[in-house]
Amino acid sequence: MSYEDAIAATMTALADPTRRDIIQRLRSGPLPVGAIAAPMPISRPAVSQHLRVLSDAGLLTVTPAGNRRLYAIAPDGVDRLRQYLDDLWDDALAAFARAAEDQAKGKSDE
Amino acid sequence: MSYEDAIAATMTALADPTRRDIIQRLRSGPLPVGAIAAPMPISRPAVSQHLRVLSDAGLLTVTPAGNRRLYAIAPDGVDRLRQYLDDLWDDALAAFARAAEDQAKGKSDE
DNA sequence: ACTTACCGTAAGTCATCGCTTACCATTTGT
């Protein structure tokens, strides 16, 4: 999986409100599928499908614990997206400063 | 627009590969619509629609310049998502550490 | 051994989204 594909998968995974909801429920710690799905307005299989997407994106880890499967937020996956945005942020600021300079120069010619 | 809605719009906007492509082309500085669309494999109206989504999400700013419209990356929009991920990162690390502790405790009972 | 609990997968349906073509408005140049 290339870097761009990984970013794409992570972005797509977090774009869905239901999946962000799941992430919220895991912020305080790992949970089995049933505990995640119980308070949610959708069926358990739907949650399973979302968990699959989040896992494939590297945002969650799965730990089989006997009968159940514990899902937890994977710090690595979050960090990858964080670094992408940090880079973007740097370029955006630089371009912003450059645009401000150009505008100042342009003003002096008027 | 609530905070959660803003995050949702930003995530959704960046989830599309074409829109990330547009963002890439703007990393070096502002561009008019035509210059953005020219090297891309889709039509100009399609690009316009994507620019609309990105602007609504607060990721781009528009500056009418006579005949043309200059689009530029909005650092504020990027920063909002960055902070969201920073918070998530903090919680993920804390939960990870807590899970490791719990596991250590559990081990001692076996 | 049998039943119950937990969970992933498959198939099908419905809504959403991205793209195209066609059209219109505004601005620049002659």
Place this chain on the structure above:
DNA sequence: ACAAATGGTAAGCGATGACTTACGGTAAGT
């Protein structure tokens, strides 16, 4: 004033995605 350039909007179409029900498979309790 007229023609060309720039770009946003509308309608329609095809594809992707999220959800449901139904099913199978493994682990735990009796």
